[in-house]
Amino acid sequence: MERVLAQARRVAEEADVFMVSSEETPVQFEANRLKQLQTKQKTVLALRIIKEGRIGYAATTDPEDSQGLVSNAVETARFGMPSRFELPSPATYPRVEVFDPAVEQVPIEKMIELGEELIDMVRRHTPDIVCEGGVSKAVASVRIINSRGGEVNYRKSVFGIGVEGNLTRGTDMLFVGEGQSSCHPLLEPKVIAGVVLKQLELARTRASAKTGTLPVVFTPDGVASALVPPLMAAFSGKTVLEGASPIGNRLGEVVFDPGLSLWDDPTLAYRPESRPGDDEGVPSQRTLLIEKGIVAGFLYDLQTAAMAHTLSTGNGNRNRGGLPAPSPTAFVIAPGSTSFDQMISDMKEGLVIEYLMGAEQGNILGGNFSGNVLLGYKVESGKIVGRVKDTMVSGNIYQVLKEITAIGADARWVGSSVNTPHLYCPRLSVATKT
Amino acid sequence: MTDIKAIAHQLADTVKQYRADYIEARLEESQTSHITYRGKELESTGKSTSRGGNVRALVKGGWGFVSFNNFEDLPAKVELAVRQAKLAASSESQLAPVEAVVDTVSSNLARNPVTVPLAEKKRLLDEYNDIIWRTPRLQTSIIGYGDSHKKVIFVNSPGSYIEQERADITLRLSAIAAEDGDIQQVGLSLGSRGNFNSIQGLHRQVEQMSKRAVELLSAPKIKGKEYTVVLDPVLAGVFVHEAFGHLSEADFVYENERLREIMVLGKEFGSKDLNIVDTATTPDLRGSYKYDDEGTPATKAYLIQEGRLVGRLHSRETAARMGEKPTGNARALNYSYPPIVRMTNTYIEPGTLSFDDIIGDIKEGVYARNWYGGMTSMEMFTFSAGEAWMIRNGKLAEMVRPVVLTGNVFTTLKNIDAIGNDLEMNQGGGCGKGGQSPLPVSNGSPHIRIRNCLVGGS
Structure with a gap:
């Protein structure tokens, strides 16, 4: 070298x-x-x-x-x-x-x-x-x-x-x-x-939902598959610099539910995405992105930071040895205080989404997600009654995360780069086969 | 630096000297270059070279696989692969017979795209970017261009020695429009088996794409429900890839008794007019080749003929275990991966109807064009359109926001009730499976109409 x-x-x-x-x-x-x-x-x-x-x-x-x-x-x-x-x-x-x-x-x-x-x-x-x-x-x-x-x-x-x-x-x-x-x-x-x-256990029986609007609990996997890809795009310093992030000019403003906090953290011990410095030699740091609903920061590498007249956050990543570009290491969403069981028992009729297939394939820059509920359950009168199929949900994270009914008390890792609790959202558009 | 040919000849002898049911090795040498634009400026450009190889061994049904960049002490690598295979051994090895072959296949290109001067590539991309930026109310643009040229040498213990060259080009352009925190984008994806001319002269398409991104800002959202949907050849190609292509890959089925029962040959999946093909034998498509990465010659495989399941895609192992013929569909992204069953060029054969015939009797429906992507879990699949219009009383009506469509393979194919006469192959896609992505493939179809297709919306 x-x-x-x-x-x-x-x-x-x-x-x-x-x-x-x-x-x-x-x-x-x-x-x-x-x-x-x-x-x-x-x-x-x-x-x-x-x-x-x-x-x-x-x-x-x-x-x-x-x-x-x-x-x-x-x-x-x-x-x-x-x-x-x-x-x-x-x-x-x-x-x-x-x-x-x-x-x-x-x-x-x-x-x-x-x-x-x-x-x-x-x-x-x-x-x-x-x-x-x-x-x-x-x-x-x-x-x-x-x-x-x-x-x-x-x-x-x-x-x-x-x-x-x-x-x-x-x-x-x-x-x-x-x-x-x-x-x-x-x-x-x-x-x-x-x-x-x-x-x-939960998928043992079948249940069905009707086309309309329903409250939804996203499990940690559900959050990662549906809501995280648009967030990752929106907090990239590069997207912000180009004016292609819906929150790029809203630093310091309340954009999300006041219960929601999110940061990127490459300093967590023994996590696969952690490291002392990024791929261009900038020391690692924890970067706050959403603080109690307020947009608190974006992720930068050296070049993007210089163009935006700010400092690198140590997020210069080289995908397979390529040129550095800003990208998250580990996205951490702060846990709240509600248990999963409490969320379920609060629902009269709703859905639990474990995995939304295809959600990251729409206009994620605009915050949209839409996908097939590959693994998800129907809730009736406070109980999970079975697995739903042939069901699509669609939404926009800037609406869905603006008002969250409850944030789960337990957070967990999904893959190596997302740590999140359950999120309980009051309403989401659901379409099903008749 | 030792030539990989010399190393391959050595390896061809080495793999015969170890006790295993089967051993193969692949050596690869490649060059790639890329140019990306974000906004008005060229953002990054670079050139890479790569050399690597692997050895794969089979012992009593268990596989060992060793990949490397470092070519030192190859016999030790063969030995490690054999040792690993022995540890994984459990039953009996089965491989469909394929004749050993010695052959050299050149890339047959007038110009290697990697060596086209950067100045020439930049000039073309600058032209496209200028067109995007001439569009009023446009926020920004993203352009990604990449090319590669590689030589792969395959040897195996029965005595095959196959040298194949291939080149590949991908180009993705996106125009992004913004207004009051609303962001809309339209993209254009192209690809070619290494022919640089094929990505020239797209100025009109680029202009149209940019205008459409701006138009989307004022387009309404669709209501989520079931619609009669008409897909253009590009999106229908993604549909056939996701909805049926993946399910016909035999590695998903061959060791699952229940799936073998539902994927039995002869089963009806669609109407008499539906024919689906996968073939690597068509010249000059991105999924084409003469031999796959197990040295099996490429074939033209009918997956669906007159609505019935008539075949599937195989590696040598899946073919042997299902008692069917190998189709030459074992492909590896590069030397760090073992070959797995993959599609090549997959398409719906054309029918007889014109576009007007297809939309003529639709009272309310959706015309979906272009793609963002697609995914499958085999039974369920989703695919997303880049652009969409309402169809009202047999005519195209207002543009709507892009839609995500979903279906179930056992019902949606049966709901195809009209097939156009205008087959087109799309070369802009890449396929991901088992961590190997993006593999060059192409998809195609004529316009098709699907009844009762579930569309996500507000």
Whole structure:
């Protein structure tokens, strides 16, 4: 890396070099059985230069090819965007724990056993379910150095375990599933199986909803699938800069329900999305986005921040080694005080949404979401009465999150990048097949 | 730097020396470049190169897979794949027979798109961006252009050695209009199997797209309920991909007894006029190739013929386990992934009706065009239109806000009651499955009409 940086400095004013090397071992189960073991070794080396004030970029998987890398970066710098930022000088980084040596040491045999246990627990409850599952461990090392002497260097471990079950009866299909990941080994399949068994219980019978307007409880998975994608788009500094975010000019204003608070946090210990510094070497920080309903901030990388006359929030992410762009690390929605059972018992007639399929495929910039309730339940007189199907819900987050009836007391992780409680919304448009 | 050909020849010998039911290796070398615009300015441009490979081994029904960027000590990698396969072994290996083949397939391009000078690419994109920005009341634009060229060498223990080159281009343009906190966008997605000329001359389409984004600001929202819906060839292509294509991928069905029962060949899914095809053999489409990533020659597979299920998409393993013929649909996104069953170019065959015939007797309906995306859970699927109009008394009426449509594969295909004569293939899509995304595919269809289709709305 030092050689690449030295070569780049000979032809450009500034440069940074980013390298990530990883080894991942996924164990895959198919149709209730162990199917495949994998080992994946990956290296990406990326060079960004600033030459005559413009940004050039190149990447390679071959660390020996420094010459090709530099010449590709120089070629693109002729056309690149004018650079508006300064690379970070040596800085103090927060202590963020993301490496547990125990992950590497989990034997493959143990991973196989965990997957088998998890699938067995689900099948003991519902013998005719067909499960796919996976257990994986990975270790990555990340290093960024730049021409101003800035340097970030860390190792990360990630362990993941998950299962998806398909229950087919006639032409009726039910999909249930749950997965979790952490920088620690996750050796308790019971927790994951518990979530799946609850889904199976609630979906046991069928119920139907009518076309109209109904109150809706979004479970944490429901929040992540329906409401989070438009939020992520709206809080990107880039969207704001372009005037394409509906809340871009409403900093400091009450836009959401006063009970709602949201932040991005890459400093949480042992979370897969955490890190001491971002992918351009800016120290990590917790960034408040919504404080009690008030728009409190947006997410920036170096270039976008400079153009918006503000500071990077340490959200410069390089997707697969690409050029940095602002994106969230871990979206955290603050829990409230109402239990899920209280929400349900409060409803005369309503829906619980666990997963909304297709919700992120509409005009999310405008805040819209619309999708098929792939997993969701009908509530009648304070009780869940069964699973709904052939049901679509649609809404706009700026209406739905403006007035929230209740926020759940328990928050949990959905995937690695969203932590949210249940959200109980007073009304949503529902369309069903007649 | 060692040539991957030399490494492949070594590997071809190595894979024969280990005790496994089957071993294959793939080596890959690729170049990519990209240009993105956000707003008026070119936002980023870059070039990447990548070299990597993998070894996959099968022992008693269990697979081991090792992928790498580092080409050192390849025999150790083969050994690791075999060891992993042994750990996963449980039953009996089954692979449909495919003859070993030695072949070289070049990309047959006049120009490798990655080497087209950046200045030329930028000039074209600048023209398109200027058109977008000439539209009054437009807030901003996003343009993403990417191209790639790659060479893949496949070898396996029975003695195949296949060298294939391919190139790919994608271009997505979006025009975004805003007014009083309301944001509307319209996009245009294109792609090509590496032919740079195919993304030139789109000026009129870009202009139309931009105007439409502004028009959407004053368009009303539709009421959510069931409608008679007419889909344009682009959206109908997404529909056939989501609604039926994924369900016909045999890896979802082959080990699930219940699904095998409902997906039995001969089952009626649609009317006599409905024919659905997947084929990688059509030249110059983004999903086309001569051999898949298991070295199986590509075929033309009818999935639905005269409304009945007549075939499905297979890898060598799914074909053997279901006692059917391999179709050459095992594809991998790149060397870091094992091949899985995927679509290639999927389409509904044309019928006889004109567009006017199709909408002529609709009293109230929706004409949905263009796509944002689509998803499936096999039984249920959603697909979203980029643009929509009401149909009233057999004529196109007012434009409405974009809609998301949903359906159930066992009923919605039966509700297709009119098929147009105007088949068009759309090359702007990419498909995601099992973490492998976006895989180049194309979809197509003529205009189709669906009765009782559920549309989300306010």
